[in-house]
Amino acid sequence: MVHASPSLPEPRPELDGTAAAAWITWLPQPLPPLQAPVEDGPAPLAGLRFAVKDNIDVAGLPTTAACPAFGHVATEDAGVVRRLRRAGALVAGKTNLDQFACGLNGTRSPYGAVPNAFDPAYVSGGSSSGSAFAVATGEVDFALGTDTAGSGRVPAGLNNIVGLKPSRGLLSAHGVVPAAQSVDCVSILARTVELAARVLCAAMGPDPRDPYSRELTLAPAHWPASFRFGVPSLRAFFGDTQAEAAFDLAIERLQALGGTPVEIDYTPLAEAAALLYDSALVAERYAAVRPFFDAHEAAVIEPVRTILAQGRAYDAAQHVEAQTRLRALGQRAAAMWTQIDVLAVPTAPTHCTIADMRADPVAHNSRMGVYTNFVNLLDYAALSVPSSLRPDGLPFGITLIGPCGSDLALAVLGQRYHHATGLPLGATGEPMPVPLPLPQAPAAATVQVAVVGAHLSGMPLNGQLTARGARLVASTRTAPQYRLFALPGTTPPKPGMVRTAPGEGAAIAVEVWDMPLDRYGSFVALIPAPLGIGTLTLEDGSAVQGFLCEPLALAGAQDISHHGGWRAYIRSLAA
Known part of the structure; x- marks a missing residue:
């Protein structure tokens, strides 16, 4: 039938x-x-x-x-x-x-x-x-x-x-x-x-x-x-x-x-939500069925009819203003990630x-x-x-x-x-089955990035990695040819790492994250001077992208290389 x-x-x-x-x-x-x-x-x-x-x-x-x-x-x-x-x-x-x-x-x-x-x-x-x-x-x-x-x-x-x-x-x-x-x-x-x-x-x-x-x-x-x-x-x-x-x-x-x-501060999310019906954005609902609605308005039931009809009340300038307001709220909300x-x-x-x-x-x-x-x-x-x-x-x-x-x-x-x-499935009363493997998305090009300080797991800036779909693949150390410094006046506190001459450095603890290549550029754009991205050598001899610091920024910075990494240094401060 x-x-x-x-x-x-x-x-x-x-x-x-x-x-x-x-x-x-x-x-x-x-x-x-x-x-x-x-x-x-x-x-x-x-x-x-x-x-x-x-x-x-x-x-x-x-x-x-x-x-x-x-x-x-x-x-x-x-x-x-x-x-x-x-x-x-x-x-x-x-x-x-x-x-x-x-x-x-x-x-x-x-x-x-x-x-x-x-x-x-x-x-x-x-x-x-x-x-x-x-x-x-x-x-x-x-x-x-x-x-x-x-x-x-x-x-x-x-x-x-x-x-x-x-x-x-x-x-x-x-x-x-x-x-x-x-x-x-x-x-x-x-x-x-x-x-x-x-x-x-x-x-x-x-x-x-x-x-x-x-x-x-x-x-x-x-x-x-x-x-x-x-x-x-x-x-x-x-x-x-x-x-x-x-x-x-x-x-x-x-x-x-x-x-x-x-x-998290829910205010920007709530304000964005309100725009859907309480601003010129509602005009998009009217525009979606405009030819039919204008010819057959009486065929639409209430309260749908009233919701669609209110979209007629806004002009193009008001819609632009609402879109701009939404973008501003999106910028505020993005901080939570x-x-x-x-x-x-x-x-x-x-x-x-x-x-x-x-x-x-x-x-x-x-x-x-x-x-x-x-x-x-x-x-x-x-x-x-x-x-x-x-x-x-x-x-x-x-x-x-x-x-x-x-x-x-x-x-x-x-x-x-x-x-x-342990809930049953829907309203069927059937028990929860054994979990099955989830499908993987088609493999995408990625880049491996070594982080040494505020981007480490649990640290204040780690969300800049996870928000871009980056995945932790290894906790390891660099080759023994780097020095680590606590940079003064940074918020949140950050270290700076520099490469040294052979025999003058230490092995520094790092995490290696795998990041989708198409999101790498937006991540690098967030990195403030005097930090930057260069090529790091790990203890196994492999090379990855990673954080390095401009040497001129180390004036007055404390050498913390003997701690072996940023986490150990932070723990020493607490002690």
């Missing part, structure tokens, strides 16, 4: 009414995969069934964006759907959503409100509501959603599943009805991090038909045993004490996994019943985005993972946020965290 034209969903005798609300187009016999070239090797997603949010095109099926008057039958697959079908996956149907992906709750659809998979009185979260319900209940193996302000993460957190929000431009958005095109992402919902990461690797790649697609080099799928995680200074749970206690438990679990919590390796926030700060959401749809919906709205605006990657089941039986999830390109690194930490919870 395929709907010949966009319409209300037909009855599904094999499911009750609440489950049927998750679907707009249901296919008892899924669409087969597309034939992949033989040289592509075994299909990585062979036999897996997936659902597609109904603002993403599937050839031969209607695309409605939950607005029947807008509906049309797609003539070709969206770029991301085509990649997944070539990887062996089968399309099971099209899922319900908040109309035009405008909402975080799952009730803004003429096809019905999608219920929470654990309690049908509560919202599913949105706008990828149907996709989340279908995954949580085991109807499909994974699903595609979209995520502009949290639409792929909030429903994941509220339904005890994984929501992977890729770096912007990593997955093609060609064939996706835009919400705010410059920040839209196709998202992945699954019951395990491993499957979400496998789907990501099968689906990613540049697409010239998508104006915002880009070729990104991902950081390796690696996470250190010790790390620093940011927690927001803003704790907004709107009186939901169960959610607040669940987040405290999440912080304790991250600590047990080797993390050290660091409170020098202090932390990952940011951890509640995926959603509270649960809400469908009745309460309908009674006050704007205020309750706004609460859902407190910890999600800023992520795409500031070009970060994010992964929502299940964290716990509250005393009332409702799920609580956390989101791990990292710099652009950290998608697979986040997956490593996310998988560790998810398996540490």
